[in-house]
Amino acid sequence: MKRDTIVILLLLAAGAGWLAYRYRSSGVTTGLGYLAIKSDGIPMSVPMHAARELKDATFSWPRTVGIWAAGFFTLAIFSFLYRDNPIYKIAEAAFVGISAAYWMTVGFWAVLVPNLAGKLFPRLIKFGAVPGLDLDKIVEDLARTSWFGWGIDYESANGDGLTAAWWQLMNLPYWLPMILGAMLLWRLAPKGAWIARWPLAFIIGSTVGFRLVGFLGADFVAQIKASIAPLYVPVYDATSGALDFGRTFYQSMNNVLLLAGSFCALLYFFFSLEHKGLAGKVSRVGIWVLMITFGAGFGYTVMGRIALLVGRFEFLVSDWLNVVAR
Amino acid sequence: MKRTVPLIITFLAGVVLIYAYFSPAAAGLSDLSLIHFDILAAIAFLLGGGNLLRMHGEKVYKQQAGWGYSLIAIVAFLTTLGFGLCKVGVTGRPGYWTHLTGAGQAVGLVNLDIADERHTLTLTVRRAEPGSTHAVRLGQREIGQIEVDRDGRGDLVVKYDPPKKMAGEFLKSVREGDTLAVGALLQGTLQRYAPITGDYNQNGSAFWFMYEYGFRPAVQTTFAMLAFYVASAAFRAFRARNIESVLLLGTAFVILLGRTFVGAWISQGLVDPSQAPQNTWEQFLSFWYIPNLTGWLMSVFNTAGNRAIMIGIALGIAATSLRVLLGIDRSYLGSEKG
Amino acid sequence: MNPALKFLVHLDRRWVFLLMALAVMIPIIWRMEFPEIPTPLVRTVFDRIESLPEGSRILLAFDYDPGSEPELQPMASAWTWHCAKKKHKLYFLALWPVGPQMIQATVDSVLKRDYPQMRYGEDYVNLGYKSGNEGVIKVVVSNLKELYTTDHFGTAINDIPLTRDLVNIRGMDLILNVSAGYPGTKEWIQYASTPYNIPIAGGCTGVQAPLLYPYIPNQMFGLLGAIKGAAEYEKALSDQYPEYARDAAGKRRPEFTKGIERMGPQLIAHCVVLGLIVLGNVILALHRRALRAA
Numbered sequence: 001m002k003r004d005t006i007v008i009l010l011l012l013a014a015g016a017g018w019l020a021y022r023y024r025s026s027g028v029t030t031g032l033g034y035l036a037i038k039s040d041g042i043p044m045s046v047p048m049h050a051a052r053e054l055k056d057a058t059f060s061w062p063r064t065v066g067i068w069a070a071g072f073f074t075l076a077i078f079s080f081l082y083r084d085n086p087i088y089k090i091a092e093a094a095f096v097g098i099s100a101a102y103w104m105t106v107g108f109w110a111v112l113v114p115n116l117a118g119k120l121f122p123r124l125i126k127f128g129a130v131p132g133l134d135l136d137k138i139v140e141d142l143a144r145t146s147w148f149g150w151g152i153d154y155e156s157a158n159g160d161g162l163t164a165a166w167w168q169l170m171n172l173p174y175w176l177p178m179i180l181g182a183m184l185l186w187r188l189a190p191k192g193a194w195i196a197r198w199p200l201a202f203i204i205g206s207t208v209g210f211r212l213v214g215f216l217g218a219d220f221v222a223q224i225k226a227s228i229a230p231l232y233v234p235v236y237d238a239t240s241g242a243l244d245f246g247r248t249f250y251q252s253m254n255n256v257l258l259l260a261g262s263f264c265a266l267l268y269f270f271f272s273l274e275h276k277g278l279a280g281k282v283s284r285v286g287i288w289v290l291m292i293t294f295g296a297g298f299g300y301t302v303m304g305r306i307a308l309l310v311g312r313f314e315f316l317v318s319d320w321l322n323v324v325a326r
Numbered sequence: 327m328k329r330t331v332p333l334i335i336t337f338l339a340g341v342v343l344i345y346a347y348f349s350p351a352a353a354g355l356s357d358l359s360l361i362h363f364d365i366l367a368a369i370a371f372l373l374g375g376g377n378l379l380r381m382h383g384e385k386v387y388k389q390q391a392g393w394g395y396s397l398i399a400i401v402a403f404l405t406t407l408g409f410g411l412c413k414v415g416v417t418g419r420p421g422y423w424t425h426l427t428g429a430g431q432a433v434g435l436v437n438l439d440i441a442d443e444r445h446t447l448t449l450t451v452r453r454a455e456p457g458s459t460h461a462v463r464l465g466q467r468e469i470g471q472i473e474v475d476r477d478g479r480g481d482l483v484v485k486y487d488p489p490k491k492m493a494g495e496f497l498k499s500v501r502e503g504d505t506l507a508v509g510a511l512l513q514g515t516l517q518r519y520a521p522i523t524g525d526y527n528q529n530g531s532a533f534w535f536m537y538e539y540g541f542r543p544a545v546q547t548t549f550a551m552l553a554f555y556v557a558s559a560a561f562r563a564f565r566a567r568n569i570e571s572v573l574l575l576g577t578a579f580v581i582l583l584g585r586t587f588v589g590a591w592i593s594q595g596l597v598d599p600s601q602a603p604q605n606t607w608e609q610f611l612s613f614w615y616i617p618n619l620t621g622w623l624m625s626v627f628n629t630a631g632n633r634a635i636m637i638g639i640a641l642g643i644a645a646t647s648l649r650v651l652l653g654i655d656r657s658y659l660g661s662e663k664g
Numbered sequence: 665m666n667p668a669l670k671f672l673v674h675l676d677r678r679w680v681f682l683l684m685a686l687a688v689m690i691p692i693i694w695r696m697e698f699p700e701i702p703t704p705l706v707r708t709v710f711d712r713i714e715s716l717p718e719g720s721r722i723l724l725a726f727d728y729d730p731g732s733e734p735e736l737q738p739m740a741s742a743w744t745w746h747c748a749k750k751k752h753k754l755y756f757l758a759l760w761p762v763g764p765q766m767i768q769a770t771v772d773s774v775l776k777r778d779y780p781q782m783r784y785g786e787d788y789v790n791l792g793y794k795s796g797n798e799g800v801i802k803v804v805v806s807n808l809k810e811l812y813t814t815d816h817f818g819t820a821i822n823d824i825p826l827t828r829d830l831v832n833i834r835g836m837d838l839i840l841n842v843s844a845g846y847p848g849t850k851e852w853i854q855y856a857s858t859p860y861n862i863p864i865a866g867g868c869t870g871v872q873a874p875l876l877y878p879y880i881p882n883q884m885f886g887l888l889g890a891i892k893g894a895a896e897y898e899k900a901l902s903d904q905y906p907e908y909a910r911d912a913a914g915k916r917r918p919e920f921t922k923g924i925e926r927m928g929p930q931l932i933a934h935c936v937v938l939g940l941i942v943l944g945n946v947i948l949a950l951h952r953r954a955l956r957a958a
Contacts, residue, residue: 304870311734
């Protein structure tokens with residue numbers, strides 16, 4: 001066995017020994033998840049020693065195994081920091097499988113069932129999965145707004161979804177995403193990959209359509225408008241009415257720097273003009289502005305990443321090992 | 327054909343949305359197009375799952391290097407998917423329901439929905455004799471009358487809502503197996519909603535377990551690892567070699583200090599945080615108070631730099647969008663083959 | 665070359681990892697905490713929610729997942745508590761698939777705990793998740809019910825009092841968006857706030873925060889940036905409403921002060937990172953000098 005494997009096993013054994021000693025001496029448990037049913041019916045997981053005060057708490061094997069599985073996943077993924085190893089790879093593989101299935105399940109129940117199947121086969125979905133669907137309203141809306149009213153007699157249903165025929169409940173335009181969706185799934189087939197191009201084209205076309213306007217409106221016009229600010233901003237003292245030199249200078253300086261900084265940074269990105277002479281000097285200032293921007297970005301990124309690490313360590317020391325009470 | 331039709335679809339899909347922005351008359355078509363887009367986005371999740379199965383399945387089948395991990399991925403995927411799609415361990419929507427049937431052509435439906443302490447019983451009768459009135463009985467208790475209109479339709483709603491002192495308290499005692507009868511016309515036996523009607527990520531369900539004890543710790547730990555890499559990068563890569571790097575590191579210094587208590591503590595002598603500066607000198611000193619300096623850097627230089635980047639990106643997006651819409655850029659169609 | 669310098673020049677990065685781990689773990693175990701002072705951006709958001717009349721309609725868009733939960737959940741909880749305290753009407757929705765879990769966790773830990781009198785459907789509603797990223801925003805600003813035919817639990821949208829008369833979100837008094845990336849605050853600003861002048865405040869991760877500053881104040885009136893923003897908001901809340909952070913017996917309520925608690929390890933870790941940057945540059949200078957001397 002390698003030396004570092006022995007060291008790790010010894011550390012784990014020492015940790016387990018300390019936890020056993022702690023249980024013997026003070027009764028504090030480690031990672032035993034009880035199920036406690038609150039009065040409003042919300043189940044929650046609590047550690048064993050805290051559950052003793054809750055009269056409705058019962059021991060839960062699944063939640064206990066779950067907390068240990070979560071601890072295993074956490075340490076397994078952290079082990080990659082030491083070196084790549086099979087434990088990490090197992091955790092990573094399981095994570096990949098669970099996350100893909102999670103996204104599929106959410107997409108199915110949150111969107112495909114109510115928004116696709118519920119539009120094409122609403123009676124089936126109402127009595128099968130979503131009892132809240134209002135069939136009467138579906139029939140009324142179709143009678144009022146459907147583009148196919150010239151060919152399909154929605155009126156005869158008389159707003160009665162319970163006894164309407166299946167074709168009076170079907171929202172026909174929703175066959176388009178059904179067909180396009182089936183074509184999209186053809187991408188998995190070994191042949192005929194071109195079939196998936198049609199739905200992809202629809203997705204791409206829609207994306208460029210709304211992004212073109214959205215970006216120009218919010219990120220171009222609005223940003224230019226925000227840059228056009230007065231370069232002299234007089235601020236008057238609230239009590240005496242006299243000009244407050246400090247605040248006036250501060251506000252005015254900020255607007256000047258904002259406008260100048262934006263302009264210089266923009267000029268840096270203007271590669272059609274050679275960055276020589278005055279243009280070169282201005283774009284150099286632009287680089288400096290961008291460096292301050294990236295420095296700020298780095299500082300905030302460090303902040304963001306550390307917060308996530310804090311959260312994970314809190315799970316280890318509080319939820320799993322109960323070293324620190326929540 | 328294989329490449330022309332997609333180009334036309336791209337153009338039409340994009341133009342509809344752009345036109346709808348300027349013309350409210352096209353709002354209905356635009357909304358429908360966007361909903362179809364949203365549905366296709368959900369179907370893309372199925373594509374992702376299918377792709378995972380194909381890739382890892384191929385690896386397992388051909389016993390390529392690392393096929394054991396692929397098998398784990400597939401097992402985890404299928405298990406979670408099965409739990410989620412079948413809603414294993416989910417309790418159904420709170421309440422009861424049943425179809426109402428009888429000898430004639432009349433039909434009915436009753437739903438008793440329970441939300442917190444509120445109970446709402448909704449009775450729907452169709453194709454009954456026009457103009458008739460029927461007593462509605464829940465077990466032995468008569469709970470109301472239903473009047474059928476000239477179209478043969480009748481509806482009855484009974485509610486129980488404790489704070490509002492509504493009638494209908496008897497709804498609390500309804501149980502599975504209780505019968506509901508509409509005169510001698512229709513009758514049915516109340517049954518609980520099936521588990522498939524419940525919330526797919528209900529606390530305590532099998533799918534929730536996979537999320538809470540598998541997905542959540544794994545994704546949080548994966549992101550938490552980045553903190554270590556940031557520290558390592560700070561030590562190994564961030565060198566103050568020239569003006570630009572000094573500006574970058576200096577700004578990072580100020581931000582990292584100013585966004586914690588350290589910055590306030592170091593520069594506490596410059597300002598009294600409990601009151602605003604009283605004169606120009608105090609205003610000058612308060613500028614150098616590190617939290618204030620941080621805010622100034624963010625709202626002036628950071629804003630200026632990001633504004634320039636944002637404007638540049640917006641122009642780039644506009645140019646790319648037009649190229650894609652007009653068919654000049656066809657890279658999304660893939661290669662000429664297939 | 666000096667052996668210590670040689671060791672530092674070729675330092676295995678795992679020592680840096682260990683230092684970082686200790687820098688975060690020790691403050692957690694010792695429960696180190698430091699004072700917080702709300703900054704103007706955070707104060708602006710707080711004051712806006714305070715000043716809205718009772719019963720205002722607030723859209724809470726929770727666009728984050730467990731990966732950003734430690735950073736964003738404190739602000740999501742603080743906002744929800746504050747809006748409930750002011751008796752506003754809350755509309756929850758999510759653009760991320762895991763968003764509904766975040767919404768439910770917030771509802772369970774905040775509304776059902778401190779505001780059990782709030783009634784689902786009358787005081788708050790969970791519309792759930794829909795796929796399509798900014799496509800969802802484009803629909804809900806025009807015709808919400810065409811996409812959200814039911815709420816997250818399958819109840820018909822017209823059967824819910826809060827959404828019965830809701831055509832789209834243009835009538836919302838405020839959008840509070842907790843965002844971990846794409847889709848998130850930027851998309852809400854681009855497709856809802858800017859075109860339709862709906863007031864929006866964002867709560868975002870540290871990575872995103874600098875990128876959103878250009879939108880302030882014209883397109884977004886306030887921003888809670890990273891865990892610091894959450895901590896400042898918690899401080900502002902607990903100053904105004906002491907029952908937020910402490911129970912009737914005066915004991916701290918840790919589930920509502922997570923932001924403040926997490927700033928302790930944050931501070932130590934920041935100092936460590938700064939120290940590493942300085943150390944790295946010092947080592948570089950010494951190494952260059954040693955090489956020149958050699």
